[in-house]
Amino acid sequence: MDNTKFGRHEKSGFVPKDLISYGPLFSWPPKLIALLKWLPKYYFFTWNAVFTLIGVGFWFLLTPPLEDMKTFQLRWILHLTAVNYALVVVWYGAWHGWLYMLRRQDTRFKYNSRWPSIKSAVFVFGRQNADNVFWTLVSGVPIFTAYMVVSFWLFANGYVPFLNPSDNPIWFAVLLVIRPILFDVHFYLVHRLLHVRLLYKYVHSLHHNNVNPAPWSGLSMHPVEHLFYFSGIVIISLMNAHPIHMLSNVMEASLGPAVGHTGFDKLELGDNRVISAGDYAHYLHHKLFEVNYSGGVVPLDKWFGTFHDGSAEAEERLKVRTKKRKEVYAKRAGKA
């Protein structure tokens, strides 16, 4: 596989050729032709489509009868818990196994040329992967399952409207299309909040211990962060939605982070085919901390001055911003 047409390998790791950019959804003046070309790509040929499909499959094949979910009963709650554990273990295990245990593409397309450090005192059990698996399974899965349980209970009892696609197919389709955008905005707001000093220190720093992330790092979060991060599951259920919308959100929130933290730009499929399997913007967030808070479709970082597109100019802007902030802190400390 010749990966030089996609970028270059430096000593530190793989650098994609194309700078990070947003789709034309919020371009001003609007770029209609570009938008029409981009939309199908964004919705049908990205991981969004996969998460929506898994959400649909979950609804038809794995969801207990709505009637049973009117009251909290151990049987259906354990059923959902078991399915969620199975999904997460298989999905994260597959990414980790392929890229980090079998090392099927070695460090080709890997953003950081080094493999994650095996031992470090910052991690639970002193090991990055064991720590990541621990937080994912002990905190992540139970918390997103709890949000799912509450959402299903709300739907089952009619405490929130249950959108029947045949009654309102337009809103059903619109919500399906705008759901990833809402997800992105929610993620950005939560993430910005988590970078407020005390929350960062006591909560979000746990996720940032992963400076060289791997798939299981994705959901390696403090329980308080899981509570914030997964809250979108219930929020979307309040929007005159169908459980499929909620389940698509669950899949993006629970399975998406494995893809966003692979540490690789592309996944090789055979000798000549690759698919996108990483998130360079988020990798830069793990590396540089105060850039690229958002997930990538709404240009929030651009609007609020924290966008880093991977270029030397962006690096320079970050240096200036960091210097200014240090000066402000120094001044404040001087006054105190």
Ligand SMILES: [Zn+2]
């Ligand atoms: Zn962060």
Ligand SMILES: [Zn+2]
């Ligand atoms: Zn992350």
